[in-house]
Amino acid sequence: MKPSHIEHIGIAVKNLDESIKYYQDVLGLECYNIEEVKDQKVKTAFFKVGETKIELLESTDPEGPIGKFIEKKGEGIHHIAFAVDKIEEKLKHAEDKGVRLVDSVPRKGAEGLDIAFLHPKSTFGVLTELCEDKNK
Ligand code: ZN
Numbered sequence: 001m002k003p004s005h006i007e008h009i010g011i012a013v014k015n016l017d018e019s020i021k022y023y024q025d026v027l028g029l030e031c032y033n034i035e036e037v038k039d040q041k042v043k044t045a046f047f048k049v050g051e052t053k054i055e056l057l058e059s060t061d062p063e064g065p066i067g068k069f070i071e072k073k074g075e076g077i078h079h080i081a082f083a084v085d086k087i088e089e090k091l092k093h094a095e096d097k098g099v100r101l102v103d104s105v106p107r108k109g110a111e112g113l114d115i116a117f118l119h120p121k122s123t124f125g126v127l128t129e130l131c132e133d134k135n136k
Helices: 016-026 065-073 087-096
Strands: 005-013 031-037 042-049 052-059 076-083 114-118 128-132
Touching: 005 016, 005 065, 005 128, 016 031, 016 042, 016 052, 052 065, 065 076, 087 114, 087 128
Parallel strands: 005 052, 076 128
Antiparallel strands: 005 076, 031 042, 042 052, 114 128
């Protein structure tokens, strides 16, 4: 599959504003984008660390995926996202290798990326996202 880099790390938080303060004031990173992804019932905040981003995720609905995650496991790392090209082919490749897909067809994620998730049961416990920036 050969991802070019880790596109972002998704971190589930209870309170976006408070966690943004930590990333800004303690780590000295700049929040350059806040975006609601209605589809996923989350509000997201983004920071750049080199080529990789930190994506903070606050649930807008207790029944949404992040709401449920926090209820079960508490705050913390939720997923890791790899940058790939030709995402449809990469999904097919994963499926051919026996990996269970959450999304068999890519959908639109934050920042206009095409994204798809691989199921953590097939990825040794790590919810894995593939993303492709088709705008560049
Ligand atoms: Zn993500």
